[in-house]
């Protein structure tokens with residue numbers, strides 16, 4: 001994982017005035033985001049505000065209709081997902097989405113699908129085991145039979161196996177029991193402290209902002225707030241923007 | 254249907270918790286306190302089945318095929334399978350924790366007899382109906398001989414009584430199966446399967462024995478007009494019973510031993526097995542006559558097709574219902590490239606040179622069909638492939654392309670395949686066809702085996718499981734699926750190219766949808782994703798029952814082939830969804846799912862837990878139970 005100090009000059013991953021559509025549905029409207037190496041940042045927003053769509057667009061699974069997605073200074077609009085994964089962008093999907101009928105080992109191997117350096121893959125596997133000793137005990141088990149917490153570990157492990165430079169996480173705390181949610185956020189900041197750049201999508205604003213450096217709030221496809229974590233937590237507009245009633249405010253702002 | 258082994262005596266492992274329930278065994282149930290409702294229900298279902306079987310004319314048609322000379326024919330066998338199965342099933346108890354399990358005894362025998370009598374009563378009823386009403390009008394399939402067959406030529410009254418009695422006796426035997434100790438059951442099944450197997454394989458064994466100059470013993474075992482002789486049957490029964498006792502646990506032990514080997518020793522054991530099988534397959538045909546070799550060649554052609562479809566369906570999870578298209582393209586392109594008589598172009602290439610063209614053409618057709626198709630998912634994909642399969646056949650049939658492919662006349666006078674000037678492989682010499690097929694099967698097996706274990710194989714698995722996530726892992730799902738389609742197409746085209754050289758002519762009528770369906774049934778029946786399973790599936794379905802147009806060992810079945818395919822498939826999905834010889838993976842998938850369900854039923858879902866010890870233990874149990 002990258003040891004470089006955060007480089008404030010060039011963002012690692014950036015969205016510049018990105019618009020995205022599903023057919024006629026306008027899902028992202030002029031979204032600007034920038035993620036710098038070494039940061040832990042989060043994207044907040046209510047249901048259907050376009051959070052998952054943002055991640056899909058960053059990973060090349062959805063091509064923007066206008067604007068630019070920039071990775072390390074290179075415009076990557078329209079590049080296939082494999083191109084982005086090979087260059088260090090990885091996603092932990094919503095609800096973890098493990099390959100349920102494959103073993104834990106196979107799930108982890110698939111995370112490293114694009115890598116050809118088998119020695120380094122083996123040592124990364126060891127690193128995942130260090131991080132999650134429980135995963136090592138479950139290698140031969142079918143992923144769908146793991147407990148929710150274990151599945152989360154495998155999902156993160158699978159993402160780490162691709163040797164990412166930036167980890168995109170879609171609602172990592174969704175569907176976890178309350179006690180696990182706390183544990184989960186601790187885990188994310190632990191991974192971040194080890195040097196990983198993390199871009200996390202969450203509905204759980206308090207918890208997410210508790211560990212994040214900066215954040216954005218998305219509302220019906222538009223970024224309505226963009227600030228440091230402390231400022232966002234203190235901002236009363238954060239509450240209103242979640243209640244949907246703030247739609248008109250945002251349109252006028 | 255004659256393969257029907259009541260499922261609970263079948264080879265599937267007993268459910269996990271059974272072991273611990275020996276303690277709640279309770280005394281046998283009193284013999285006449287039967288659950289009459291259950292007997293009536295199951296008996297009625299069986300009776301309807303009997304009537305259906307009879308009216309399909311199976312008993313009459315199959316009566317020509319003797320199992321044991323003068324004692325049992327395949328026709329009568331088809332009438333005693335149901336009473337036996339139902340009579341055995343009716344006394345079945347599920348072992349459940351906390352529910353008493355009654356030791357089997359007279360209760361099971363009496364219940365079996367009663368239920369069997371109801372099933373047999375179906376035939377009695379049928380005999381009465383036939384005698385008193387004109388059933389020929391709506392039901393045209395059965396022949397009048399049925400009445401004589403049911404009555405053993407002694408009149409309706411006799412038929413009524415005899416079938417009630419036979420049903421009761423056979424049903425009682427079925428019930429008895431629950432009572433006898435496992436060893437007796439084992440002996441019984443071994444004897445029954447040996448006798449049935451010997452009768453089914455009659456033409457094969459006779460043929461081989463003649464090739465080896467062993468006519469004497471064969472004449473002793475088999476009657477001149479077919480079927481085992483009585484003395485032969487008795488000898489076989491005694492021999493197999495002895496083997497069943499002596500061999501008890503040996504086979505399983507040997508298998509467990511091989512499975513327990515690790516690393517190079519295991520590879521060596523497997524290699525040894527493969528070489529031994531290969532040697533048998535190379536040596537056997539030398540002693541076999543034309544018919545046997547023809548049969549083997551047909552089975553081989555379907556193995557090749559099934560291996561190809563297995564890559565598409567079993568590995569990549571693309572349900573292709575139009576696979577026959579590639580068989581057709583392979584056959585036609587080989588025909589056009591080699592035959593002098595092909596209408597428009599006739600380069601008259603040697604077969605092996607033409608094969609290069611065949612592979613390229615079929616690969617291109619695979620790409621062409623695959624490109625639009627694989628963008629769809631699930632049911633849409635299946636329907637569209639079905640359509641493409643038909644479109645290809647209709648193109649070959651069309652007037653528009655008849656200048657190229659001869660329309661409904663097809664292409665005839667296709668020369669045999671010349672193998673580097675060494676041999677000419679054509680339909681007149683089925684042995685050489687078989688060797689050619691065998692060589693290509695070996696290639697196909699090797700290719701499937703390597704692919705399954707490669708990075709591509711893993712990508713196919715991922716795509717099969719969850720396409721969106723596979724894409725997020727960086728897998729180019731479109732390319733990977735297209736590759737599966739093309740590999741499948743090319744393997745199928747080998748079969749086509751050999752087929753056209755073997756038959757010497759190709760017609761659109763050889764490539765009906767039915768062929769796609771049969772290949773798919775072979776793959777599902779054998780075990781999706783399992784190479785050995787697919788081969789076994791072809792051997793059983795194509796070899797014994799016969800292919801869409803090819804006769805099998807039980808040539809009498811030809812009319813009922815599809816009926817039996819369907820029945821087998823339904824039974825398979827209920828009793829053994831992973832297939833005849835499943836891949837390790839499929840077994841694990843299906844069985845772990847069951848255990849996951851058990852865990853859920855016990856109230857241990859994987860959603861609501863807090864990763865505490867309790868759940869860790871539950872997950873651990875699942876993992877242990879699986880191995």
Ligand SMILES: Nc1ncnc2c1ncn2[C@@H]1O[C@H](COP(=O)(O)OP(=O)(O)OP(=O)(O)O)[C@@H](O)[C@H]1O
Nearest residue numbers: 022025027045046047048049050051052053054203
């Ligand atoms: N594949 C799709 N086709 C059409 N519309 C889509 C598709 N995926 C998402 N949408 C629409 O785009 C909008 C944004 O969806 P998105 O999944 O990004 O929301 P989200 O913020 O992730 O919501 P949630 O918190 O519920 O996951 C929604 O209105 C949704 O209906």
Ligand SMILES: [Mg+2]
Nearest residue numbers: 051052053094
């Ligand atoms: Mg979402």
